[in-house]
Amino acid sequence: MFEISRDLYRELKPLVIADAKHPGRSERVLLAACEQTVARIARDLRRYPRPARHLFTNVRFLFPVQEQLNCYRIIERHLSAALEVLEAEAGPDTGRIGALRCASINRKGRPCGREPLRGSRFCPSHKHLEAIVPRPHHGLSVA
DSSP, X not given: OHHHHHHHHHHHGGGSOOOSSSTTHHHHHHHHHHHHHHHHHHHOGGGOOOXXXXXXXXXXXXXXXXXXXXXXXXXXXXXXXXXXHHHHHHOTTTSSTTOOOOSOBOTTSOBOOSOOOTTSSSXXXXXXXXXXXXXXXXXXXXX
């Protein structure tokens, strides 16, 4: 993972706006953000949605406006590669693909991102919905 964050940093570093008052500060902020993001992906693969967007939001002030789209694409490319490597190492049970999610929809209309309780389709926050929403029947009906 160290190599992934350093490769990302090396590709973004030439695009950074230098801070005249504090030489090297912009580069240190960028490096720390890259390392924190990659470490969080490695540590908590399933619970980190849109890591590229998160990293870009944290570092976009370091780049000139005309370079921000290019920076986002660089971040997206590197973090997608990191996710592929981690998902391949972790296997299908622990990666993002096929991960269990709560069956509830939140107030904004998005699916709940929490893991359901064992034996339930809902997370602890939405367990009260188990009594309201019937379980889907996947077997054959005998009539």
